[in-house]
Amino acid sequence: MSAPSDVATPTTPATGAARRRSRLARGALAAAAIAYVALLLLLPLIGIVTKAFEPGVSIIGDTLSRPEVRHAFLLTGIITVITVAVTTFFGLVVAWVLVRQRFLGRALMNAVVDLPFALSPVTVGLAAVLLFGTGGWFTDFVAARGIQVLFALPSMVLVTIFICIPFTIREVVPVLEEFGLDEEDASRTLGASIWQTFRRVTLPNIRWALLYGVALSTARAIGEIGAVLIVSGTISGKTETATIYIFSALEERLEAQAHVVALVLAAVSIVLLVGIEWLHRRNELERSRT
Amino acid sequence: MSDAAQTVSGRSTARWAPHRTAAALRHLGLRGAAIVYLGAMVAVPVAAIVSSGFGDGLTSFRTALAIPYAWTAIRLTLITAAAATVINAVMGTLLAWVLVRYRFPGRRVLSSMVDLPMAIPTLVTGLMILTLYGPNAPIGKFLDRFGIQVAFTWVGILLALCVVTLPLVVRQVQPVLLELDPAEEEAAATLGAGAWLSFRKVVLPAVRPAIVGGALLTFARCIGEFGSVVLVSGNIAGKTLTAPVFIYQLANQFRPAEAAAIATLMFTISFVLVLVTARVTRRVEV
Amino acid sequence: MSLRTNPIRWATLALVPILALSACGSGTADGATTCDGLPDQPTISFAAYSTPREAYGKIISAFKSSWKDEHDGQEVIFQESYDGSTLQASRVVSGYEADVVALSLGPDVDQIADAGLITHDWTTEADGGMVTTSVVVFDVRPGNPLGITDWNDLTKPGVEVLTPDPASSGGARWNLVSAWGSALRGYGGATKDDEAGATTLMQGVLGNVLAYDSSARKSIQNFEDGNGDVAITYENEVLTAQAAGKEDEAVYPPSSVLIENPVTVVDTNVDKHCVREVAEAFVEYLHGDEAKQIFADAGYRSTDLATAQKGGGDFPAIEDLWDVDEFGGWDALTGKLFGDTGIVTQAQTG
Numbered sequence: 001m002s003a004p005s006d007v008a009t010p011t012t013p014a015t016g017a018a019r020r021r022s023r024l025a026r027g028a029l030a031a032a033a034i035a036y037v038a039l040l041l042l043l044p045l046i047g048i049v050t051k052a053f054e055p056g057v058s059i060i061g062d063t064l065s066r067p068e069v070r071h072a073f074l075l076t077g078i079i080t081v082i083t084v085a086v087t088t089f090f091g092l093v094v095a096w097v098l099v100r101q102r103f104l105g106r107a108l109m110n111a112v113v114d115l116p117f118a119l120s121p122v123t124v125g126l127a128a129v130l131l132f133g134t135g136g137w138f139t140d141f142v143a144a145r146g147i148q149v150l151f152a153l154p155s156m157v158l159v160t161i162f163i164c165i166p167f168t169i170r171e172v173v174p175v176l177e178e179f180g181l182d183e184e185d186a187s188r189t190l191g192a193s194i195w196q197t198f199r200r201v202t203l204p205n206i207r208w209a210l211l212y213g214v215a216l217s218t219a220r221a222i223g224e225i226g227a228v229l230i231v232s233g234t235i236s237g238k239t240e241t242a243t244i245y246i247f248s249a250l251e252e253r254l255e256a257q258a259h260v261v262a263l264v265l266a267a268v269s270i271v272l273l274v275g276i277e278w279l280h281r282r283n284e285l286e287r288s289r290t
Numbered sequence: 291m292s293d294a295a296q297t298v299s300g301r302s303t304a305r306w307a308p309h310r311t312a313a314a315l316r317h318l319g320l321r322g323a324a325i326v327y328l329g330a331m332v333a334v335p336v337a338a339i340v341s342s343g344f345g346d347g348l349t350s351f352r353t354a355l356a357i358p359y360a361w362t363a364i365r366l367t368l369i370t371a372a373a374a375t376v377i378n379a380v381m382g383t384l385l386a387w388v389l390v391r392y393r394f395p396g397r398r399v400l401s402s403m404v405d406l407p408m409a410i411p412t413l414v415t416g417l418m419i420l421t422l423y424g425p426n427a428p429i430g431k432f433l434d435r436f437g438i439q440v441a442f443t444w445v446g447i448l449l450a451l452c453v454v455t456l457p458l459v460v461r462q463v464q465p466v467l468l469e470l471d472p473a474e475e476e477a478a479a480t481l482g483a484g485a486w487l488s489f490r491k492v493v494l495p496a497v498r499p500a501i502v503g504g505a506l507l508t509f510a511r512c513i514g515e516f517g518s519v520v521l522v523s524g525n526i527a528g529k530t531l532t533a534p535v536f537i538y539q540l541a542n543q544f545r546p547a548e549a550a551a552i553a554t555l556m557f558t559i560s561f562v563l564v565l566v567t568a569r570v571t572r573r574v575e576v
Numbered sequence: 577m578s579l580r581t582n583p584i585r586w587a588t589l590a591l592v593p594i595l596a597l598s599a600c601g602s603g604t605a606d607g608a609t610t611c612d613g614l615p616d617q618p619t620i621s622f623a624a625y626s627t628p629r630e631a632y633g634k635i636i637s638a639f640k641s642s643w644k645d646e647h648d649g650q651e652v653i654f655q656e657s658y659d660g661s662t663l664q665a666s667r668v669v670s671g672y673e674a675d676v677v678a679l680s681l682g683p684d685v686d687q688i689a690d691a692g693l694i695t696h697d698w699t700t701e702a703d704g705g706m707v708t709t710s711v712v713v714f715d716v717r718p719g720n721p722l723g724i725t726d727w728n729d730l731t732k733p734g735v736e737v738l739t740p741d742p743a744s745s746g747g748a749r750w751n752l753v754s755a756w757g758s759a760l761r762g763y764g765g766a767t768k769d770d771e772a773g774a775t776t777l778m779q780g781v782l783g784n785v786l787a788y789d790s791s792a793r794k795s796i797q798n799f800e801d802g803n804g805d806v807a808i809t810y811e812n813e814v815l816t817a818q819a820a821g822k823e824d825e826a827v828y829p830p831s832s833v834l835i836e837n838p839v840t841v842v843d844t845n846v847d848k849h850c851v852r853e854v855a856e857a858f859v860e861y862l863h864g865d866e867a868k869q870i871f872a873d874a875g876y877r878s879t880d881l882a883t884a885q886k887g888g889g890d891f892p893a894i895e896d897l898w899d900v901d902e903f904g905g906w907d908a909l910t911g912k913l914f915g916d917t918g919i920v921t922q923a924q925t926g
Binding site for chain 1: 313316317320321323324325327328331332333334335336338339342381384385387388389392394400401402403404405406407408409410411412413414415417418419421422423427428429449452453456485510513514515516517520521533534535537538541542544546549550553556557560561563564565568
Binding site: 129132133134139143148149150151233234235236237238248250251252253 | 621626629630653654655656657658659667669670671672673793794797817820822
């Protein structure tokens with residue numbers, strides 16, 4: 001079976017008049033689709049670019065030179081890196097266990113993986129408050145060790161990890177299911193160790209799915225607002241991520257700065273999107289090969 | 291985007307019978323790591339929410355719902371989510387159809403744009419909408435002349451939800467449309483069926499599970515949406531305050547038990563939906 | 577088994593530094609119980625209520641330069657956060673290690689003191705611990721189309737009122753105390769000392785509230801977004817908005833409570849972070865002339881009651897200015913208005 005093309009040929013009607021009607025109908029449908037996307041996405045994107053540059057190009061330099069803005073981007077970066085590292089690593093472990101092992105409770109584990117998608121991010125932040133706030137389950141435990149969780153980096157990382165858990169797992173599991181068992185068996189029979197098999201046989205198989213999951217997690221971690229807003233305390237220069245900075249700047253009536261930071265995030269997302277699209281296509285291509 | 295949550299198929303079985311203790315330990319070690327990871331990172335927080343919300347029976351739940359605008363917030367959330375779901379079910383299917391069946395310049399760009407809401411922060415989406423449809427913005431001012439206000443009304447909420455969930459139905463339906471054998475539609479055309487009839491009787495039944503799956507995902511996503519809605523809606527209790535923003539306010543005010551009660555209600559709804567989606571979209575795969 | 581062939585060890589070993597990194601990244605000093613003088617670059621964690629961010633932005637810059645000059649170029653870092661006063665107090669109690677708190681009203685500072693984090697009597701500091709004062713005003717649309725002059729105008733049918741939520745915002749409590757007190761003093765269309773009449777007035781106003789935002793700043797911004805007919809807020813908020821080019825217009829009810837905003841050092845945290853010297857210097861600076869000038873320019877009145885009432889410049893004279901002690905202080909007022917059976921609580925949940 002050849003790789004699927006991403007356009008299927010439409011059926012052509014018989015008579016000339018019918019063809020004209022069909023062309024009109026097709027044109028109208030395409031126009032409606034394009035108009036919908038334009039209204040919802042394209043125009044607002046243009047709007048934000050315009051609004052950001054309203055005070056002049058110098059606003060970019062002004063905003064990006066502010067220490068609190070720089071710290072916000074840095075913080076977003078740190079949280080994202082830690083989150084993606086943890087969720088990718090352990091995501092692989094979980095995916096492996098789900099696909100290659102059979103045990104009682106496997107279906108439950110599978111369901112638990114989906115839980116983060118069912119929760120609103122604010123609920124995740126709330127959970128952190130319940131666990132580490134006044135009278136929380138772990139409050140005394142961390143206080144005794146002098147670790148600050150809430151209103152500091154650890155809680156922000158923890159909530160972002162929670163939210164990003166499903167991405168890697170959901171992308172890798174189908175690929176692991178479809179491929180590789182025979183190859184892995186062969187490799188083991190030939191004397192390779194578990195680790196060698198994983199590195200040389202499994203990893204190349206799931207490579208694109210894994211990267212796709214990483215890209216999705218990255219985008220999600222960068223964009224997180226609801227949960228981090230609750231746990232961070234919005235301390236400028238300490239616990240403000242880029243998204244939280246936008247939120248705070250609007251409150252400070254620094255609309256121009258808020259728009260610049262939003263624009264930067266939008267630009268980063270678009271770059272990520274290109275990567276996501278490309279990886280998605282590679283992933284689909286790999287999955288459709290026999 | 292790949293398919294929704296998958297139940298692990300029965301096809302891949304662990305065929306290595308661990309005949310050595312070391313191998314068995316490795317297996318268990320990995321399983322233990324997975325259990326600890328998911329247990330600590332997912333199960334514990336969710337348990338905290340449920341136990342806080344319903345730890346003392348229904349008291350917190352009743353107190354939370356007794357707050358005058360709590361029910362209104364929940365109702366508003368469910369209604370706007372349902373509306374956005376219907377809109378995106380229709381437009382999503384349309385978009386998938388156009389992207390799959392038609393060739394036109396800019397098709398690739400359109401396809402990528404559809405995925406944009408997955409990559410862009412929801413807060414930025416909200417800001418984008420305000421920038422264009424806000425009270426002092428171009429389109430906003432234009433619509434104001436006709437008495438239509440977008441920002442700080444349910445219209446804005448609906449718009450935000452539609453933008454944010456745009457890709458969900460499209461990405462469920464697209465692969466199904468690609469797999470569809472054009473022979474059936476050609477047969478229908480030969481028999482004299484018009485395009486619409488052919489679509490209704492041949493295509494729709496085939497994509498319906500995908501649409502339903504996408505719709506359920508959309509709904510679940512909508513009832514938890516925060517970033518875009520908090521900027522666009524104005525959060526006016528009783529009018530434009532949604533459940534997620536309400537939970538945020540309660541959590542922020544250190545009223546965790548009440549927040550947890552509402553949160554548990556909302557996430558039970560979405561969790562059930564996500565599980566059902568898994569069933570439904572599995573049937574799509576052949 | 578070597579690392580190469582055992583990924584489980586890998587996993588465990590990889591996890592440790594990641595967790596350790598997270599825990600260490602909290603930015604606070606290691607739990608040293610004795611301080612050896614200040615750190616090289618002292619960091620002050622500053623928690624304030626939502627409205628004075630512009631004023632403190634300037635004051636903090638001025639303080640930093642002044643400290644730098646006096647201390648051999650030593651840089652002090654400030655990490656500021658602004659939000660509803662009660663929210664900030666709750667956060668400090670919950671673990672937000674603020675070194676200096678600048679809140680909207682005394683009870684919020686007391687909340688932190690009751691949790692054992694403030695161990696000195698802050699009310700014995702200069703100016704009774706207060707750094708700024710203000711009055712309650714009505715923020716109206718340009719030209720005051722509804723002709724609002726006093727509290728009873730807010731009870732009229734169809735008038736949409738904005739005020740923050742007393743559970744999270746200090747400004748909200750000032751607003752409502754002012755309404756209550758003004759009525760009892762015979763203003764706002766009420767009769768002097770008539771509690772029943774005052775209660776009716778409060779219920780009338782609260783019945784017209786369109787939205788309770790979580791902080792004073794959020795409330796006024798909600799108003800600026802076009803929602804509501806009138807926002808009850810601090811005088812300094814309207815002046816700040818006007819300075820930012822917004823169309824806010826203040827109407828001064830004849831009677832107002834004297835809003836007094838406290839600032840103090842949080843003992844447990846300054847000692848933990850070893851920054852007491854800087855923190856106390858900062859609080860002292862706030863009572864100094866430079867800071868007073870910046871506050872005045874930012875729309876805050878003087879801590880001296882007579883001066884505050886007289887006004888001058890941008891500040892109109894207030895006909896009847898009184899403080900919370902007229903009604904038994906915050907303890908009595910909180911019980912009467914905001915307790916479980918309080919008038920406001922009843923009206924909000926009714």
